[in-house]
Amino acid sequence: MAHGSRRMASSGRMVSGFGRIACAIAVMLLSAVAMAQAAATKVQAASTKVLSDSDCLSCHNLKASAKLQARPVSVYVNAETFQPSIHAKLGCNSCHSDIHAFPHPDPVRPVSCAGCHSSQTAAFAGSVHAIAEREKKSRFPACLNCHGNPHGMRAKTDPKSRVYPLNLPRTCGTCHGNPEIAKKYGFPDVYALYMDSIHGFALTSDGLLVAATCASCHGAHDILSRKDPKSRTFRNNVPATCGGCHAGVQVDYLAGAHGTAMMAGRPNAPVCTNCHTAHQITQVNVVNWQLKTVATCGNCHKKRLYTYRDTFHGQVTELGFVATARCWSCHGSHLILRASNLNSKVAPANLPATCGKCHHGATASFVSYEPHPNPHDRRQNPALYYAALFMNLLLLGVFLFFGLHTAMWLARSLMDKGQGARRPPATSAKKDDGVKR
């Protein structure tokens, strides 16, 4: 204060000596009043000022406090994880807005996330998870089930966030990878399937942020049952959902026979998941998957599978080797077109090129080979039908004749042996021989 008055004094150089003294007295008086006022304000603040975060933490950071531990729900806030969390800069009051002073009301009002995150909570309200949450009647916002402790919450782009793409499957897996919970609510235990899939692999072993996680297909807050026509995973919406990443495949699929049938409302038309499965999606160059999908196509194309298995292609595949033609080698995988379509890989005009991929030098004559032969169908391939008939009769004839011949020979020889009668054959044979001639 003295320092301040001296500065004021030196600033009034023009003032006379009396004036100087008068001024100094005035300043000293004013200073005294100001000091008194400041002291008064400080006393007032102790009773009305909003509590600071450090004030709150001075109690809530005491993990070992018996008082905090005795409560039904922990009210412990870890300052170390709270400080770097996304909500730290908002301050405790932003969410716990009913607490202004200490001691505060107990219990405190539950915090609603909707205050800031209104669009997310609105989306959540119509989701499958909200239905389950309503039944649970929890005091806490359902948001925390996935997003975790609100006092340590991170941005979704933060690798420490529970909903960061690389962490999300594990977060969803706490319920969807728990066989007991899965059984209780009647949903499939999909976590393990996902982790073994190409998507799961890309995520866990390659750490790809672009790999599909749960939310990529199911959405985040507005997850609906796949039976709901608005759901991303509703059958008719699956191509668009997968097409979010696999755009080129979606174009091919929609142009192909399966996509056309799906768009036309055919209930049996396959969508992506019918062939690729929903969660256990395998890399297409994995041998076991390549072998298995022959049966997958056969789920619908039963007769085609049956006739395929009778061919060399089918036999080699059946043995467990992929060095031969399987369904999509000829028909394509996503852009599958009917043979009547001129662009189809199996259209008559395109067959030499399609077969020629493996059979170098395939001609128009070569491709009259029937890759789905049915020897029981006389109209499809009469030559094959009659060849099969002839061969069957030949086998039947030979084995009937020699079967009988052998059986009779065995019986006679055994009887001879049993009697020990090994008669020399030459005695009467000549006579009989002569008679017969």
Added chain:
Amino acid sequence: MKNNDSGRYYFRFSLGQRYLHGLVIITFLGLAATGMTLRFSERGWAKWLAEMTGGFGAVLSLHKLCAVLISAGFVYHIGDILYRAIIKKDRSLFWGPNSMTPQPKDAVDLYMMVRWFLWMGPQPEFDHFAYWEKFDYWAVFWGMAIIGISGYMMWFGPFFARLVPGYVLNIALLIHSEEALLAVWFIFIIHFFNSHLRPEKFPLDPVIFTGRLTGGEYQHERPLDYSRLDKSGALEMLRTDPPPRWLQNFSWLITVISVGIGFSLLVLTLIAFWTE
């Protein structure tokens, strides 16, 4: 006719015939094992066999290797016949008791044999080749021609499709596999029984491996052949030593392996066929 000729040994099969039979045994077993693996590919044993062989590529390569070897044997046999017929002017190859051509006597022998089965008459006297041996021969002959041609058609599909329509390859596979089933079952049931496993011969007739049999056996089994050779004096030309011990053991070894593989394949393919 020597009535007590059991101590002497005579050749019934030449070395060439025995080698050819050996080649057919090895390649036929190889073709059957690899072929039936493909034919019944849906079976666990087939997958196991394919896996143990080293994959489908190895199975197919072995199949083709055996096919080429047995084809070479086939071509050699045809060449041998032509050589004997044209150069050596041996017409007995085509007609007569030493010919493989079915003779009227074969029909009579079959009739007599059936009567013998039914205790209605004595067993017929056989000549150099019995009727069932001729059937074996022709079954293998035509079987090889049919299976061989259809097999090579599939092997070189695009080439053959220039000569015939591609759908003939469908027929080729059907005939190839049906004829193969016929061959495999015929050899492993009928041939094994007729030549080796019937009570008179059980468990094996080593004559095709050693090439020789005793005079007593010869006289008993092929009386007409024996007496003709005896009369013409040719029998003495066929005189030989008893089969050496190693050759007897070798015959046993071949038989045990062949019958083992054959019966395994027979049981597996029969079960697979009836439960198809």
